[in-house]
Amino acid sequence: MTRNWLINLMLGLLLLVLAGCGSANISSGDATNISLSLAASNTTVAVDQITTLTSTISTTLSAKNNLEITFLSSNESVIPSMTARTDSTGVATAIVKPKNSISTATTVSFIAAVGGARSNSVSITINPAALTFTAGAAATFDVLKITPLGTPIRFVQQGVTITMKDPSGNPVANQSVEITVKSITNRGITSTSSDHIVFQPVDGTPDIESPPGTLTVKTNSTGVADLPYYAVILASGNPHVITVNFEVKTTYNGQVYTATGSTMYTLTMNGT
Numbered sequence: 001m002t003r004n005w006l007i008n009l010m011l012g013l014l015l016l017v018l019a020g021c022g023s024a025n026i027s028s029g030d031a032t033n034i035s036l037s038l039a040a041s042n043t044t045v046a047v048d049q050i051t052t053l054t055s056t057i058s059t060t061l062s063a064k065n066n067l068e069i070t071f072l073s074s075n076e077s078v079i080p081s082m083t084a085r086t087d088s089t090g091v092a093t094a095i096v097k098p099k100n101s102i103s104t105a106t107t108v109s110f111i112a113a114v115g116g117a118r119s120n121s122v123s124i125t126i127n128p129a130a131l132t133f134t135a136g137a138a139a140t141f142d143v144l145k146i147t148p149l150g151t152p153i154r155f156v157q158q159g160v161t162i163t164m165k166d167p168s169g170n171p172v173a174n175q176s177v178e179i180t181v182k183s184i185t186n187r188g189i190t191s192t193s194s195d196h197i198v199f200q201p202v203d204g205t206p207d208i209e210s211p212p213g214t215l216t217v218k219t220n221s222t223g224v225a226d227l228p229y230y231a232v233i234l235a236s237g238n239p240h241v242i243t244v245n246f247e248v249k250t251t252y253n254g255q256v257y258t259a260t261g262s263t264m265y266t267l268t269m270n271g272t
Helices: 002-021 028-033
Strands: 034-040 044-046 051-059 068-073 082-085 091-096 106-114 122-127 130-134 139-144 152-165 176-185 196-199 208-210 214-218 224-234 240-252 255-270
Touching: 034 106, 034 122, 051 068, 051 106, 068 091, 082 091, 130 240, 130 255, 139 152, 152 176, 152 240, 152 255, 176 196, 176 208, 208 214, 214 224, 224 240, 224 255
Parallel strands: 044 122, 139 255
Antiparallel strands: 034 051, 051 091, 068 082, 068 106, 106 122, 130 152, 152 224, 176 214, 176 240, 196 208, 196 224, 240 255
């Protein structure tokens, strides 16, 4: 509600300025003789897609052609305002394209204006590229109670998937993505060890312990990177439950994208 009110206020202020200055073809006093309509060819687009805005003027004035129509944007930093002139039928078109400057879905509203007349408002939603992260499934591990408390137990874990798609939903191949463990909830720590994740680089370089280490992977031709790793959990408490909180990050066309995910591990001491 508040956001829409602010958008309408901004557009209204722009129209007051426009009406005060008048138009090269129509004065602000001609508003009662004019009506405008506005339509968009697409209301949901990707960052790299264009949209055609079409404004049609209806007027009792003698001339409909060569009138300057202003297409006013509610967010100049994403899609700037434009002007276009009507043809002999009173139709003006403007081709707009989002700037490549968003990392989250953004909606931009437009109205058409000439003199003191304004059209209906249309909204265009721009979708950016998408980075998704699928964490490994929750896992429970049983160990014998004869394992000394505080002894690190290694568990191989698979099932982590990173996916990168462009604004049109197509896979982004060969995209570098960083993954790190941001924190471990209920993390066990002793004087010699602690709960952690060990990433296993596919290029054969040494394993990386996280936290604090960061691993960089690249997506394949389908825009996907699979990440094998293993968890090192202390035989501490019964049960010992931790949650590993991951973060992945990449830069695509100058924008930084992040995604997060978590996996819960439960270590249960059994036997004698």
